[in-house]
Amino acid sequence: xxxxxxxxxxxxxxxxxxxxxxxxxxxxxxxxxxxxxxxxxxxxxxxxxxxxxxxxxxxxxxxxxxxxxxxxxxxxxxxxxxxxxxxxxxxxxxxxxxxxxxxxxxxxxxxxxxxxxxx
Amino acid sequence: xxxxxxxxxxxxxxxxxxxxxxxxxxxxxxxxxxxxxxxxxxxxxxxxxxxxxxxxxxxxxxxxxxxxxxxxxxxxxxxxxxxxxxxxxxxxxxxxxxxxxxxxxxxxxxxxxxxxxxx
Numbered sequence: 491x492x493x494x495x496x497x498x499x500x501x502x503x504x505x506x507x508x509x510x511x512x513x514x515x516x517x518x519x520x521x522x523x524x525x526x527x528x529x530x531x532x533x534x535x536x537x538x539x540x541x542x543x544x545x546x547x548x549x550x551x552x553x554x555x556x557x558x559x560x561x562x563x564x565x566x567x568x569x570x571x572x573x574x575x576x577x578x579x580x581x582x583x584x585x586x587x588x589x590x591x592x593x594x595x596x597x598x599x600x601x602x603x604x605x606x607x608x609x
Numbered sequence: 610x611x612x613x614x615x616x617x618x619x620x621x622x623x624x625x626x627x628x629x630x631x632x633x634x635x636x637x638x639x640x641x642x643x644x645x646x647x648x649x650x651x652x653x654x655x656x657x658x659x660x661x662x663x664x665x666x667x668x669x670x671x672x673x674x675x676x677x678x679x680x681x682x683x684x685x686x687x688x689x690x691x692x693x694x695x696x697x698x699x700x701x702x703x704x705x706x707x708x709x710x711x712x713x714x715x716x717x718x719x720x721x722x723x724x725x726x727x728x
Contacts, residue, residue: 495679538634539634565610587635
């Protein structure tokens with residue numbers, strides 16, 4: 491019931507592609523992540539996922555097309571849809587998604603964060 | 610799977626306290642609302658609710674204390690907790706909440722919006 495300052499939480503993040511949990515409600519989580527470079531193509535079988543750009547911009551690669559998402563914009567990836575975020579330069583994102591979401595979905599590799607930290 | 614520009618959607622809002630639906634995922638909705646003045650004290654029996662300030666600032670009145678929320682900050686109101694948003698000047702908010710949420714919760718009055726528009 492106290493407020494959360496997004497920038498203060500972003501300041502705690504030191505690694506790219508490692509989301510932190512900054513809020514929980516209705517079995518959903520608010521996560522923050524800093525990204526740079528190319529992520530792995532993956533999908534979430536049972537969860538839709540929202541990406542909101544707090545700072546910078548990034549591209550969502552669906553395989554057959556790419557959508558550019560800028561600061562102040564968000565995109566929702568429906569369950570089952572393959573996607574891969576790409577950031578040419580550092581970008582800061584806010585994610586809304588079920589608490590069950592694994593960041594790499596159906597893929598397990600060096601990007602996988604099994605238990606994001608709560609900060 | 611296309612992006613949503615928050616400012617473009619805010620530009621469609623003409624009335625205070627009338628949320629519009631701009632995104633849906635996992636039975637939750639992303640809503641946008643412009644607020645000014647004092648809302649009605651209410652609670653949501655079964656839903657937690659998130660308020661994120663896009664522009665301006667507002668106060669959340671819990672009855673026994675008030676929290677000031679500024680641009681770039683958010684607050685989560687747990688289910689069952691009485692709350693009342695107050696905006697001394699116009700503020701623009703993004704809400705993340707279950708699709709079942711009625712804006713005035715357990716109260717019905719002139720602020721009640723039974724079916725927010727999708728825009």
